[in-house]
Amino acid sequence: MTGPSVDELRDTATAAVSAVGGQLSSGFRSPMRVDSKCDARDLVTEHDTAAELVIRELIGRRWPEATIVGEELGGTPDTELVWYIDPIDGTSAFVQGLAFFSVSVAAVVNGEPAAAAVYDPIADELFSADDEGAYLNGRRLPSLPERNEQESDLITGFPNARNLDENREKYLDLFGSLVETYRSVRRISSAALSLAYVAAGRADAVLGANVRPWDIAAGSLLVRRAGGKYRGWDTGGPTTIGFEGPVYCAHCPGDHTVLDSTAETIHSIRRQPTTSPGRHKR
Numbered sequence: 001m002t003g004p005s006v007d008e009l010r011d012t013a014t015a016a017v018s019a020v021g022g023q024l025s026s027g028f029r030s031p032m033r034v035d036s037k038c039d040a041r042d043l044v045t046e047h048d049t050a051a052e053l054v055i056r057e058l059i060g061r062r063w064p065e066a067t068i069v070g071e072e073l074g075g076t077p078d079t080e081l082v083w084y085i086d087p088i089d090g091t092s093a094f095v096q097g098l099a100f101f102s103v104s105v106a107a108v109v110n111g112e113p114a115a116a117a118v119y120d121p122i123a124d125e126l127f128s129a130d131d132e133g134a135y136l137n138g139r140r141l142p143s144l145p146e147r148n149e150q151e152s153d154l155i156t157g158f159p160n161a162r163n164l165d166e167n168r169e170k171y172l173d174l175f176g177s178l179v180e181t182y183r184s185v186r187r188i189s190s191a192a193l194s195l196a197y198v199a200a201g202r203a204d205a206v207l208g209a210n211v212r213p214w215d216i217a218a219g220s221l222l223v224r225r226a227g228g229k230y231r232g233w234d235t236g237g238p239t240t241i242g243f244e245g246p247v248y249c250a251h252c253p254g255d256h257t258v259l260d261s262t263a264e265t266i267h268s269i270r271r272q273p274t275t276s277p278g279r280h281k282r
């Protein structure tokens with residue numbers, strides 16, 4: 001890659017996610033203000049915005065020419081280097097006091113994730129990636145072993161209530177096939193941390209149908225750098241680097257045909273125009 005040094009980008013990404021570890025750990029399981037955004041399932045707390053502000057300030061100081069796109073405060077990706085921030089990925093778990101959430105920061109250069117950090121402040125685990133590998137607390141993660149879907153554990157939040165509103169019968173059928181195919185299917189709540197867990201070999205596959213760039217830009221790079229397979233669908237077909245969403249899947253090396261075809265089917269259903277004004281695509 002030409003342009004910014006990947007080492008410096010990774011250094012900024014890890015510094016940014018670490019900078020908010022203390023405030024999120026203290027806020028976790030404490031009384032907090034919680035509001036809803038699109039609907040009652042889409043939550044935001046005072047800690048989401050506060051953490052994003054700290055991260056923006058740190059990145060803006062180091063990379064004044066870059067654009068920053070964050071879940072809570074927005075931004076337009078119109079520079080060569082773009083930073084994607086999710087200050088709390090897994091807000092519903094955070095609100096509930098369930099320790100499966102993360103802070104996610106990715107540096108994207110010319111449309112491709114170049115460096116990434118995903119931090120679990122409760123476990124104090126910092127996952128990061130550069131152009132050479134993926135790391136956990138600074139130590140290189142080994143290449144993922146091959147494992148087929150019958151011997152694999154899948155994490156997915158699919159289908160959610162909005163998906164069911166779009167095509168209940170088909171989506172429940174697809175979910176049933178995943179349950180029948182995989183050794184286990186778990187529904188836990190941070191796309192970024194789920195991808196980090198695939199990179200670390202703690203889960204074997206992950207599928208999502210409602211994500212935004214800040215959810216998966218960092219985690220997708222972690223999986224790829226650990227030797228896993230990642231595919232992201234946006235408006236076009238799948239690519240191995242696409243993070244625009246809303247559909248993506250990732251897995252360790254091996255045959256995951258049911259997962260891949262499920263993601264493909266969800267993508268083709270989701271890109272059909274909706275007929276009901278109450279329905280939305282995320």
Ligand code: IPD
Nearest residue numbers: 088089090091157189190191210
């Ligand atoms: C959500 C999480 C979840 C995914 C949702 C995201 P948030 O992000 O990543 O795993 O299924 O689509 O919106 O709202 O907790 O930052």
Ligand code: CA
Nearest residue numbers: 086089090215
């Ligand atoms: Ca998120």
Ligand code: CA
Nearest residue numbers: 071086088089
């Ligand atoms: Ca979030």
